[in-house]
Amino acid sequence: MSAEIPPTERRVSARVGAISESATLAVDAKAKALKAAGRPVIGFGAGEPDFPTPGYIVEAAAEACRTPKYHRYTPAGGLPELKAAIVAKTLRDSGYAIEASQVLVTNGGKQAIYEAFAAILDPGDEVIVPAPYWTTYPESIRLAGGVPVEVVADETTGYRVSVEQLEAARTERTKVVLFVSPSNPTGAVYSAADTEAIGRWAVEHGLWVLTDEIYEHLVYGDAAFTSLPTVVPELRDKCVVVNGVAKTYAMTGWRVGWLIGPKDVVKAATNLQSHATSNVSNVAQAAAIAALTGDLAAVAEMGTAFDRRRRTIVRMLNEIDGVLCPEPEGAFYVYPSVKALLGKEIRGSRPRTTVELAALILEEVEVAVVPGEAFGTPGYLRLSYALGDEDLVEGIARMQKLLAEAQD
Template sequence: MPAARVSQRISAIAESATLAVDAKAKALKAAGRPVIGFGAGEPDFPTPGYIVQAAIEAASQPKYHRYSPAGGLPELKQAIVDKTLRDSGYKAEASQVLVTNGGKQAVYNTFATLVDPGDEVIVPTPFWTTYPEAIRLAGGVPVEVFAGPEQDYLVTVEQLEAALTERTKILLFVSPSNPTGSVYSPEQVREIGLWAASKGLWVVTDEIYEHLTYDGVPFTSIATAVPELGDQVVILNGVAKTYAMTGWRVGWMIGPADVIKAATNLQSHATSNVSNIPQVAALAAVSGPLTAVDEMKVAFDRRRKAIVAGLNAIDGVECPTPKGAFYVYADVRGLLGKEFETANGTVRPQTSAELAALILDEVEVAVVPGEAFGPSGYLRLSYALGDDDLATGVARLQGFLGKAK
């Protein structure tokens, strides 16, 4: 029998569902169809001008036309240290920072560095679609712990304890959450962190939405709130969401110096340094004010309220009000199995994946089904799009879903 053309390890990777939905929506738009895309977690604002200008100026400097240290420009690493202390109160050294090609590489590097084959990683669910794939690529086993809307999608210590085995090595912790927008309270963060510390677990905390919270809800870094974790915590972050820089591809990981050194060795063979021009742009971003994100938050908050109200007006849809990020995670289990009239006859979607496909075909609205993030029965919608598009998209959903029988 001939050998497989693609390795089993890579063949097992699932395509990023969020990027797939976004790509299909953009392709349909390019073909002239009026698709409204709620798929990608991408602010619709331009990158602030002073950041762009920093990149323009850097592009003309020959020193940035050359290789730079694989772990990141020294001045950017120090600026990340200063920014982290400013924003979350966590104190680190430049030797504890690795600058990566976007947040996804930080995720990959972290699990590749910490996980041995068979190690288990507790993954609160719903989860961002990339986490379990990165864990599996490292030979690890993602252990899903699901919290539904009745818990505001927030897991409890009791659930985590029930998932613990002798193979558990890491707890993944994400607040504010993608895909749900849920935010753990300071008390919940402390309780979960102390539990992880008492079990000797590593904690990998993704803090990329740290500046996007609403209704006076604070962001709490588990690394700062629980010093008992010691040197068994890795912080993931980046400039993409805070500064509308998704396409610039600059993220980072902060952790113990030995772990960062090992991850830097990996990156030196995988990609070497992040492009210098985006690194200089990121330096301007993290060293500058938070004015841009404060302005974006006003729009996000307005859109958050509008989309929650619009979705909850649909019979069969229950949408908790998120306290962070720019997503809603709607419970659509009440619509599954219902009848929808289409040009091709009556359709009864049994899963949220089938429902999402039906919505795109019938009313040209792109949403991401819950299967991308855990159990079926939910839809994730990003409200990081223009107010007019949001209103149009919600109206289409109301018109179509409201006719379910």
């Protein structure tokens, strides 16, 4: 057993050194680098709409650039007018009545997630994390001193965990349960009944819930979005809602998110942010106000395109022997099982893991996908269908041709 490195010789802290790189952003960066080098790479890695931000939102930002009051510091917790817009939007879309003092505007949803966990968790507190999970959740929990406890669901349940699974994972150290619907990476959407059952279980055991509603407007078919604190009002004093403009309004690069929670938690998280970053860019906040107070016509248009692509990618993936792709009900991801392909020979290689399979797909047919290991469940791939229709069809056709060569 090696001796512990003395603090004076440790160049990077153990806490930060233990954080892993975002797998989705890493795949996206590699795909873009290869594309810049002239290779015809098609990337299914990043969860980013291919649409431009709607024009009226961009114009609001341009006007903010010309407005001197936005050239200065503003309140660390967010512009009062943006907080008011979030209050109105939350009531409109979720039926959840809140006050401005319950809102903290953050630099994207990631900061909201970290600050929420940092405000709630003490060292050793456990957070139940349904898997497959978005890569940032467990890292934010660990960085805040908490311990992520994974509860795995697979394609047989539509990637939805049950109350029984959550209860089996609960211990005396459990403080928070994470709830995400619609889900990244699977596109799973919980029914109103299942959402309520999970909320009432949390109330029964005095648990906090962090619920991520960033994909609330992206649901398809008969699926419907359900806001947890709306269907279980008793939970509101121990519930933090995370949201933002990134996915709904094609504003991933603008970096505006928010958290909604009890006033004491929001105040604590605001204090943290006041020392970490201060206010979110005023120009981006002005753009977010325009997004939230405008109509949802552009959102509906994007949703129609995503729905069309969703059906296309599911059909084409399920045409590949060894691939099983459930139809997602929300977000813009598919999460097919490729377990039956592992260990088979494909162009002289025998990928044993989905990391190896994803690398083979990128090298052989120049298609970038994210392996399931990044989301806590090996044996799967995540593909975003938030890309143009032609690229989507071409990319999956390349995969079809390659994977059709698989043999024992």
